[in-house]
């Protein structure tokens with residue numbers, strides 16, 4: 001299965017977070033939502049997941 005990644009550096013954030021999460025789309029969305037909530041104080045709602053989904057991109061070669 002193709003892996004995707006999400007790069008927290010590209011998310012609107014004031015903490016200069018450098019985390020990158022890679023995995024299946026389902027794994028990345030779950031981990032990224034938990035990270036956004038626990039680390040960045042986002043509310044857990046459908047809007048957050050839609051925002052995260054829009055930030056998914058193909059995993060870079062080093063992470064595929």
Ligand SMILES: [Zn+2]
Nearest residue numbers: 008017019039
């Ligand atoms: Zn982050």
